[in-house]
Amino acid sequence: MSAYKEIVTKAIIGKGKKTxxxxxxxxxxxxxxxxxxxxxINHRFNGTNNDGNVTVNGAFDVNVWYSYxxxxxxxxxTKRLSYSDMMKLHLKENTNNNQEIVVRSLKQPTVTxxxxxxxxxxxDIEKELGVEVVGETKVKIAIEEDEEPWEDIDDDExxxxxxxxxxxxxxxx
Numbered sequence: 347m348s349a350y351k352e353i354v355t356k357a358i359i360g361k362g363k364k365t366x367x368x369x370x371x372x373x374x375x376x377x378x379x380x381x382x383x384x385x386x387i388n389h390r391f392n393g394t395n396n397d398g399n400v401t402v403n404g405a406f407d408v409n410v411w412y413s414y415x416x417x418x419x420x421x422x423x424t425k426r427l428s429y430s431d432m433m434k435l436h437l438k439e440n441t442n443n444n445q446e447i448v449v450r451s452l453k454q455p456t457v458t459x460x461x462x463x464x465x466x467x468x469x470d471i472e473k474e475l476g477v478e479v480v481g482e483t484k485v486k487i488a489i490e491e492d493e494e495p496w497e498d499i500d501d502d503e504x505x506x507x508x509x510x511x512x513x514x515x516x517x518x519x
Contacts, residue, residue, distance in 0.1 A: 353485045356446075360435040360479035363452055367472040370408070374423040377465045378412035382420060385409050386455040386471060393447035393477055400433045400447060400477050406455050410467050423467075433477050446480040 391404030405428040413420050453474035460469050 349489050349491055350486050351489050353487060354482055355485060356444075356480055357483045357485075358478050359439045359445075359481045359483060360437040361477070362433055362435045363474060363476040364431060364433050365453070365472065365474040366429075366431055367458065367470055368429060370427055370469045370471060372408065372410055372423060372425050372467040372469065374410065374412060374414075374421070374465075374467060376414040376419075376421060378410075378414050378462050378467060379417050380413045381410060381460050381462060381467060382413055383409075383411040384457045384460045384467075384469065386457060389451060389455055389473075391449055391451070391475070393449040395445055395447050395479055400435055400479065402431045402433065402449055402475055402477065404429055404431075408457075408469065408471070410460070410469075412462075412467065427471075431475065433475075435477065435479060437479060437481075439481065439483055444482060448478040448480060450476045450478075452476045 386406050386408055389404065389406040391402055393400050393402045405426055408425050408427055410423045410425075411420065412423065451473065453472070455471050455473040458470045458472045460467065462468070
């Protein structure tokens with residue numbers, strides 16, 4: 347006959363990912379002629395949960411390397427950009443106790459398109475974020491009430507060792 351016990355543990359009760367693409371505009375100090383390079387660094391983010399609606403707030407730095415003055419000089423413009431993404435997760439269990447939000451960047455923010463229009467640099471940046479909601483849950487397991495039999499230990503067994511009593515007197519030679 348088996349009985350059941352419940353174990354309270356932490357487990358993932360909601361999980362999802364979202365790819366998003368956003369457009370940004372950067373104003374440079376000089377009027378740019380050509381964009382020579384563009385990259386995203388220092389990506390930081392965190393998530394908050396409200397009954398399965400996870401809001402991820404984050405920011406990153408965008409560096410734009412461009413030429414100006416009829417392509418005779420170059421400069422780099424840096425701007426900190428912020429974002430807020432909402433993710434609707436379907437929670438497997440509705441527990442409000444001690445929920446933890448784990449956010450991962452599955453694909454780092456990357457510039458997918460850049461162009462110059464009216465002296466401004468227009469960027470499209472794509473990223474993919476994964477979110478896990480960790481909460482307490484119960485696991486029910488079957489247990490056996492019958493105890494396994496004990497193994498008998500016999501201390502009466504003789505231990506026999508043979509020692510070689512012959513000593514070689516010339517062992518240093």
